[in-house]
Amino acid sequence: MAHIxxxxxxVPVLAGGFVVAGGLVAVSLRRLDERTIPRxxxxxxxxxxxxxxxxxxxxxxxxxxxxxxxGLMIGRLAAPAVLVGLLLQAVLFGFGGLTTxxxxxxxxxLPGILFGALFAPAVLRAEAGRAGLLAGICAALxxxxxxxxxxxxxxxxxxxxxxxxxxxxxxxxxxMAGEALITGFAVSFLKRVKPDALAGVAP
Amino acid sequence: xxxxxxxxxxxxxxxxxxxxxxxxxxxxxxxxxxxTGYAFFIGGGRxxxxxxxxxxxxGQEIFRTATDxxxxxxxxxxxxxxxxxxxxxxxxxxxxxxIGADRLGGVAAPAPASAPTPAPAAPADxxxxxxxxxxxxxxQIRPLLEAYAEAEGRIRFNDVMGGIGMIVGLAxxxxxxxxxxxxxxx
Numbered sequence: 001m002a003h004i005x006x007x008x009x010x011v012p013v014l015a016g017g018f019v020v021a022g023g024l025v026a027v028s029l030r031r032l033d034e035r036t037i038p039r040x041x042x043x044x045x046x047x048x049x050x051x052x053x054x055x056x057x058x059x060x061x062x063x064x065x066x067x068x069x070x071g072l073m074i075g076r077l078a079a080p081a082v083l084v085g086l087l088l089q090a091v092l093f094g095f096g097g098l099t100t101x102x103x104x105x106x107x108x109x110l111p112g113i114l115f116g117a118l119f120a121p122a123v124l125r126a127e128a129g130r131a132g133l134l135a136g137i138c139a140a141l142x143x144x145x146x147x148x149x150x151x152x153x154x155x156x157x158x159x160x161x162x163x164x165x166x167x168x169x170x171x172x173x174x175x176m177a178g179e180a181l182i183t184g185f186a187v188s189f190l191k192r193v194k195p196d197a198l199a200g201v202a203p
Numbered sequence: 204x205x206x207x208x209x210x211x212x213x214x215x216x217x218x219x220x221x222x223x224x225x226x227x228x229x230x231x232x233x234x235x236x237x238x239t240g241y242a243f244f245i246g247g248g249r250x251x252x253x254x255x256x257x258x259x260x261x262g263q264e265i266f267r268t269a270t271d272x273x274x275x276x277x278x279x280x281x282x283x284x285x286x287x288x289x290x291x292x293x294x295x296x297x298x299x300x301x302i303g304a305d306r307l308g309g310v311a312a313p314a315p316a317s318a319p320t321p322a323p324a325a326p327a328d329x330x331x332x333x334x335x336x337x338x339x340x341x342x343q344i345r346p347l348l349e350a351y352a353e354a355e356g357r358i359r360f361n362d363v364m365g366g367i368g369m370i371v372g373l374a375x376x377x378x379x380x381x382x383x384x385x386x387x388x389x
Binding site (some may be wrong): 003005007008032033036037038040043044049052054055057060061084089092093094095103127160161163164167171191 | 226248286288291294296298335369370377
């Protein structure tokens, strides 16, 4: 769902995707230093691997995005991390496509960055259990945001491809739950063993 | 922390060895003059009620249906043509397949005009034999085509490791650039 293939979207939507993704990456690149690079690379690798693994759900199949976790852990560096992961997936496995790279990057990274920034201060202050809960909500909202953006990109391109609301609901609700669970556990674990992994979000 | 994350990756990869992937694909073949096949997600699952649209060579939409519970469909084209099949799972997943005129034309093609002198050993009904051969061949190659479509999208461990290696390399380049900048400034 988040990997829109080539040849579906119209040219203005593709161009808009590249502008948004390019802007996000350009803004965040200045933030890369020897402290943040390894962190961004690890999350990029995590995104690359986990979003390859799909499970059949109802009439569709879904995979984790980890965008909420990325937003919480590396803030706007999620943009280059997602871009690299998507580029490799497109080149190695034909998931998504090169022309849709911009749109897909924006669709996945933007909600993660926004909700990550929104929830990060609260997650930083909270103790482990509560932080996990907050992170779970953040992840679920990020997934919902990605679903909306994907539907928007498709709807703007052609009325033929407007996703059906029923199917989106059926597939995204389990994904939101799964994503919230994984992110919640990951964050409460990090909070206990390595709290400064989450402190890296300070913008 | 890095070692622990790497360990987590290794576990993840081990659990997903029969590599599941996320992509909709469309399998289509010709059987007895009908285009049949199914849509499937690599890694498991068939989209039920997905929209299947057939366009002819001129780009005109000529047929539209919904896939059944197994993601399957069947349609008998009115005449041999280059058909483009598109399946849309209504959630942002789309896939395409093409069936060329030559795969549909075998039976429908008019028999070549025979020479005025009748060939003595010519079978009585060439068309019937051709149809029977087509049918047998279609039945035999279908599993092959299915296996190929399945294998085409499979995720290979080597590719995954290559991708991770690429990310590590990029991080290395970034660190090198950062160190250079720092030593120049300092």
